[in-house]
Amino acid sequence: MGIFQTGRYPASIELILYGAIACIILFCLYVVNLNNFLLFHSLVEIASIVVAFSIFVIVWNTRRTITSTFFLIIGISFLFSGTIDLVHMLAYKGMSVFPGNSADLPTQLWIAARYYQSITFLIATLLIRRSITKDRKYDDSIILVVCAAAFCLVMTSIFLWQNFPCCYIEGTGLTPFKIASEYVISAFLILAIIILALRRSTFNPVVWQYLIAAQVFLIVGELAFTTYVGVYDFMNMIGHLAKLVSVYFFYRAIVVVALTHPLDLLFSELKEKSMALEQSNNQLKMLDRLKSMFIASMSHELRTPLNSIIGFTGILIKGMAGELNAEQKKQLGMVQESSRHLLSLINDVIDISKIEAGNIEADISQFNLADVFREVENTFGPTAQERGLVLTVEIPESITITSDERRIKQVIMNLVSNAIKFTDEGRIGLTVRQEGMVVEVRVSDTGIGIGKEDLEQLFRPFVRVQVPGRFTEGTGLGLYLSKKLVQFLGGDITVESELQKGSMFTFSFLATYEKQEDL
């Protein structure tokens, strides 16, 4: 972290820039001083008062983030030392605000302000890394009240009791008390610097440099004041300018502590967290893929023995291995049915895992949807008839599709087989219409329908709508898989349903397949 690290320019260029601006300002003030000391004094004091109040405003409003008692004391004390300085400026000879035109009052106020500053700094350095109360909850208020009380005491002593020692005598100049005080104040400040130096490790290096610079300039100012004779002479000007520079460095330190640093901290924490999140997110995605690939390959292994169970059962039922009696046939039929159910479950799981692992490729060919409709009619016509249902398939003249025939067939068959399963009387309808590039297939039934709350769950895996007094075989994966397949083919499935009236599933897909990104 550079000294002036606002970031737009290299630190050294900024340092030179700031230094140049500071020199120009100080030189301008010097020129003003040559012509009109009162104006110079007012400008310098107003500038340092504004900065002092700014420090207080910043610290007070960020007191929840500033955890250091040191900076709380420094920041709050500036409100009061700034106020004393304000009164000092107004009391200056020639300002004609206070009655009597003595140079003693402003000097008293100056000394009071410097005592106030140096003592609060010293106390602040003693409280580095400490807190006033255990939970720090009322520390800010306690500091404010104590500082205010000290301020009132000083002001009362100067204005009301008038027992504050005399600092300037017209004709004679500075009193020994005033000169001694400047040394005492300097001693306090040097002590504060020593403690700061010992506690260097507790500070941000930049802040520490600012604090030391601020104190050094304050001491320079104090020592300048020990030497001057008249309130208008050169050393007086140096003292005032040094104080202005000092308060500026305090301001820089506070800005870093209260604003820049917490924000940097916040941003770097945020960045770290978002990077960690991204990392764990990527890990999760990878794990999810691995999981899907694992399930796909495991399911594949499950299929081999299952295929031989189904195959041998088929041979036995056909009587190829010897004649069976009716009961044996019936039971083997049950074995076969269960095995086929298990196989379709495994196949669905494999399909879903492949889609989820992104391990799926469309098997694109050109075909006529009318043929698919015919095949569906042939496959389900007899089943529907057995259940006393009418299956109406509106076979289109010719709809040429360039897509994955097998999967489109799979979805249609799944929807039609569901419709037959959940319809006790009435009809099942299969229709299609084409609008531009989009083909819309609709399967409607006059079945038991689906309740509103179940509709939302319908396309989730392993969700099976419970119908009282009804058990139908199924995997609970059919609709979930159908939705995934249709999305893979660039379409979607929607459903409308009313209990006891029937359901209508509509799925759309592109007549010419286009690869879908990011499913």
Added chain:
Amino acid sequence: MTKILVIEDNEKNRYLISFILRDSGYDVIEAITGEDGVETVIREHPDLVLMDIQLPGIDGYETTRRIRASPADDTLPIIALTSFAMTGDRERALAAGCTGYIEKPINPDTIMGEIQKYIL
């Protein structure tokens, strides 16, 4: 007698297929691996091959390609046996040189139906 070669690594499936074929009166010879299958084709001159796609070592596609590249009769029917799969197994099988395609689980009717397309 019509001779059919069954190339299938799984013992039970091999037995199942052979059983169905023998029941229908065919002469059945067996091979367990792809390499074994290519050699048997060249040595025994079967009239038809039933080829499992998922074989250890060289798979059914590669075995088919090797048979096609061998001196064996180019018109030899090779029927692929695959498990249900989503990617274009059938296209891949046909591209590798297979003549037909049957999906597992094996059903006596489908297997006989497919075979009778090529041999009487």
